[in-house]
Amino acid sequence: MQEYDLVVVGSGPAGRRGAIQAAKLGRKVLVIEQGKRVGGVSVHTGTIPSKTLRETALNLSGWRERGFYGRAYRVKQEISADDLRRRLLITLDHEVEVLEHQFARNRVQHIRGKAKFVTADTMEIAKDDGETIHVQAKSIMLAVGTKPYRPDSIPFDGISILDSDELLDIKELPRSMAVIGAGVIGIEYATIFSALDTQVTVIDPKATILDFIDKEIIEEFIHDLRDRNMKLILGQKADKVEKLPNGKCEITLDNGRHVTCDMVLYAAGRVGATDSLNLAAAGLTADSRGRLSVNPETFQTEVPHIYAAGDVVGFPALASTSMEQGRIAARVAVGAIAKEPPKYFPYGIYAVPEISTCGLTEEEVKERGIPYECGMARFRETSRGHIMGLNSGLLKMIFSLKTRRLLGVHIVGEGATELVHIGQAVLNLKGTVEYFVENTFNYPTLAEAYKIAGLDAWNRMGDLSQTG
Numbered sequence: 001m002q003e004y005d006l007v008v009v010g011s012g013p014a015g016r017r018g019a020i021q022a023a024k025l026g027r028k029v030l031v032i033e034q035g036k037r038v039g040g041v042s043v044h045t046g047t048i049p050s051k052t053l054r055e056t057a058l059n060l061s062g063w064r065e066r067g068f069y070g071r072a073y074r075v076k077q078e079i080s081a082d083d084l085r086r087r088l089l090i091t092l093d094h095e096v097e098v099l100e101h102q103f104a105r106n107r108v109q110h111i112r113g114k115a116k117f118v119t120a121d122t123m124e125i126a127k128d129d130g131e132t133i134h135v136q137a138k139s140i141m142l143a144v145g146t147k148p149y150r151p152d153s154i155p156f157d158g159i160s161i162l163d164s165d166e167l168l169d170i171k172e173l174p175r176s177m178a179v180i181g182a183g184v185i186g187i188e189y190a191t192i193f194s195a196l197d198t199q200v201t202v203i204d205p206k207a208t209i210l211d212f213i214d215k216e217i218i219e220e221f222i223h224d225l226r227d228r229n230m231k232l233i234l235g236q237k238a239d240k241v242e243k244l245p246n247g248k249c250e251i252t253l254d255n256g257r258h259v260t261c262d263m264v265l266y267a268a269g270r271v272g273a274t275d276s277l278n279l280a281a282a283g284l285t286a287d288s289r290g291r292l293s294v295n296p297e298t299f300q301t302e303v304p305h306i307y308a309a310g311d312v313v314g315f316p317a318l319a320s321t322s323m324e325q326g327r328i329a330a331r332v333a334v335g336a337i338a339k340e341p342p343k344y345f346p347y348g349i350y351a352v353p354e355i356s357t358c359g360l361t362e363e364e365v366k367e368r369g370i371p372y373e374c375g376m377a378r379f380r381e382t383s384r385g386h387i388m389g390l391n392s393g394l395l396k397m398i399f400s401l402k403t404r405r406l407l408g409v410h411i412v413g414e415g416a417t418e419l420v421h422i423g424q425a426v427l428n429l430k431g432t433v434e435y436f437v438e439n440t441f442n443y444p445t446l447a448e449a450y451k452i453a454g455l456d457a458w459n460r461m462g463d464l465s466q467t468g
């Protein structure tokens, strides 16, 4: 039986980053991946496919130019599912190639197969050809990620009633679509299809959406969605989903109303992919959603030499944070020092329009009783916004009145997921409102919104240099 210093199950962001980290520290590492190619959910069904689809949709629809040329403007008149898939396949090929090269360069071995525990330090790998092999490890990292939640009550058919994995294989773009679940994935796809002129209805039992984002930003976002005729049915549950004899889908809501559409995307959550790991053999148990609990500093499970990182440990369930978790877990596993990442990390929602945020929301600042002031800037106040024909876009910053430090930055609009990093840097470097007022920004840029928002807050906070 082969022995390894670290065996990693899953080749998504957490697994691959952890594996490469341990290999760089001179350890013998094996990655076990059941998928056809390495990369995980992130590369094959999640982050990269959805972002590629978004980019293709925005480019082919001419979305970014509509502020100038009107809502009827199109770059390509008839956009097909094949148009969307073409760019996706090329992007995925590049991603996989880069990953395989990284594994080869760092001498990380990888094997295709499904892993499960035999004992707490032995894993069985079931290969596609029916062969099973066993490997032994000093440490094990479970980076198995999640899969879509598929309740039995939903008649998934892979054609018109789909989960978010299946959505990537559709043959035709629907004229109308209902999205059940207004979480990040549901909202991203709903707005991408809306940009492709699909009539989209979003249904969620909660009366509000994306509650972890600053409320004012969400109000702006919802205004934008309603302005382009997206329908949001909030505070109502989808009780039943069925396929009608005419090929349409019908959703019955808990108040008896019906929603009829060509396609249903069921995006009401994901569960940890732990069901086939035979966790009991290792002395581990998962929670009701298949997730594992870990020490948040070391990513050790209750069995100290078994680590878990990435989406399988729950919030924030991002590719970006999963990578950091994998790196820390691998360093702890091989006995290296693992520095905690800085306190504030950005959260990006690649909807149309984008939302990105870092630090405290206004609601959190109020809850903590911190005296504060906000600064706001609309993208249409910037020259770059005029050039780009932007009608919407809002940047909001929150500052402490006592220390003048930036507490949170919240953005909705074009480029939000890139722009947020300026705020993130100032936050983690403990910068104050003066940073934005005193520094020169490139002109014309959307980043100038930082200066406008900084000045907006500073005007109300008072100029400390005058009072000494």
Ligand SMILES: Cc1cc2nc3c(=O)[nH]c(=O)nc-3n(C[C@H](O)[C@H](O)[C@H](O)COP(=O)(O)OP(=O)(O)OC[C@H]3O[C@@H](n4cnc5c(N)ncnc54)[C@H](O)[C@@H]3O)c2cc1C
Pocket: 009, 010, 011, 012, 013, 014, 015, 032, 033, 034, 035, 039, 040, 041, 042, 043, 045, 046, 047, 048, 050, 051, 113, 114, 115, 116, 143, 144, 145, 146, 164, 185, 273, 276, 277, 309, 310, 311, 312, 317, 318, 319, 320, 321, 322, 348, 350
């Ligand atoms: C539609 C969608 C959009 C997203 N968009 C973003 C985004 O824009 N930005 C962002 O930061 N995050 C995004 N995410 C989240 C991101 O994809 C995840 O946070 C990230 O993929 C989690 O990484 P991970 O390392 O936990 O594992 P995953 O990427 O989930 O990969 C786990 C791997 O483990 C393998 N595996 C599971 N069980 C076994 C087993 N028993 N044996 C062998 N292999 C196994 C699986 O096949 C899989 O390849 C998105 C997710 C989805 C679904």
